[in-house]
Amino acid sequence: MKQDICTVMVEIDGEMQAVSINLAESPLSQLYRRKGADGKPFLTAEEFVAGERLRADFTRGNLMPRTSANWETGVGGRNRTGANGTAELTDAALASRFRVQKAIDAVGPELSGVLVDVCCFLKGLETVERERLWPVRSAKLLLKAALGALDRHYHQRSGPSKPGSQTIVQWGTEDYRPQIG
Template structure:
């Protein structure tokens, strides 16, 4: 009987954790009890969760724990939708997920874009007064591409040990060979993120990371940065435009033709024939 109660308690904890993380990422904090941790969601509040439950969710690939940050994986997002859907739960998990193709030079790259999990996706559904989408397809794809590379670049082989040490309060570091421990795919993703943020510049890189990668809301970004209300959307669109040009540079115009050469001279000027 006691085992049955424990299983039910763990099931309830799993559901509560998934529903909480469905609204955004959270930060790990030490819990009051040794067997529990706190998930700090900022404005969304804080919940206490059993440490074993969180470890089980990570093992099942439903949550991703990077140092002290916890977020749902793609499988976790689908599972949370099934829990939230009252009817047709398995159909609901796929309704707002779209498979997109990004063209880069002669190569094609596939990404999975969720149309409801991030502020960027929600902004892509909005339209301006003239009826046109607020974000172009290229701008939205650029933001999703940055988020995909950022997520893949955070993959660490010793992930559990890192966040366990962080919660327990022990000091830890990546060590001198931290970069070597990354997989080749994760290292390449991290390098692509670095190049993209350098190309965008420090003035616009921060808002891209906050909204596209950390999935922060626009109001939260404006409050943290001291910006006027509704300004984050405009700054984000500008940043996404620069990012899109970095990923897909416009073709260069051919130069050196005779028509592009101009010469200023007097009214009776005549060119000399060599």
């Protein structure tokens, strides 16, 4: 497998840490390196980091399905309890699963599928489009929208806004109440 190793800064448990990543491994990193027609990157650094953060939690939470037999227990071995063997998971893995679920819920059902397929299962955009019977190049746009929503979730922003701008909550005075009926 081709390797393209680089060091990036990633937020882990509230602090920035340098980590090495293989840019050739993930379809997300390949998309991050592509430039648009205007010469700017298609994905922002924040969107890329949000996708990699989801992938890290997905991996730490042991959410990948098994592709082979479980050799840890015999046929007559101990009995597994909990869904997906959660009784055997560490606190860190359970916390990772919780973070993945919160992120998926924040992105919503319309965008979470393409996000999980590309960021977590490392499927290429063409594969996602073929499996879902989507038009060509549609997965790229939906992934960008999903990554934007994921970045807002991680940084607790309510929506796309410029730094320093304020969101209008209501037009009336503080004691204003609308008339019903």
